[in-house]
Amino acid sequence: MHSTYSPDGRMTMEEACHQAIKVGLTEIAITDHMDIDLPDNEEAFQIKDLNGYFKDLAQVKNKFQDILKVKAGIEFGLQDWTLEQATAITKDYPLDFVIASIHLVNGEDPYYGHYFNSRDKIKSYTDYYDTIYQLLNDFDDFNVLGHLDYLRRYSPYEYKPSDHKIGEEIIESILKLLVEKGKGIELNTAGLKHFSKQPHPHPDIIKWFRELGGEIVAIGSDSHKTEFVGYEIDRALEWLKYAGFEYVASFTEMKPTFVKI
Ligand SMILES: [Zn+2]
16 A cells, blocks of 8 residues: 555555554555656656655554554566666665556556557557566566556556456466566455456456466555555455465565465
């Protein structure tokens, strides 16, 4: 989840912790945005004060330690020329959990409609997946790939229930690469806010990941405000079971442990 260290975050770390306790969670990870060197506004989605961020994380970890485990996380938005900087952050700061996300394709953000002007529905997905594959090939300092089919959130094309099958070969390569590297995927429940009513990625992709030997899935609400803390966690656990998982992953110092579901 995101705190006010993300420009679109609407809750402080403390507010996030109080809300997590209120809705019955026992563990959370704060994962603020770290998109280094964005093309139009290079600092827009960055934690501007990393030292302050980790200091505040240490404080809430300590304050809530008896009732809530708080993990120090980050969500990198990767581009091919920012991988070394991302690696340096994982070396310099005490991170428990790192999400590797891809928000841009060749500097273009699908959030803005023009990404889709030059791409039909299939190409809009396959270009995005190709970018994920290339970046993850060159990057190891993460735990899970964030919101694998995130593009769906912004696609202007009509949604079909079979859309998760677009780009299957590339998705398979991504999933195999993650298995080879001992990495996982994020089951992001924010996808449910979309009219497809599916998480990111689609449950059949999570099942496929399991069938290919994937073992690590972390559940994320992607919440930016308190009302979405713990959003649809129960359904996420059901999907994990549907996909063949008996455990959900938890991370400390970027090492996974497994919690029975
Ligand atoms: Zn993201």
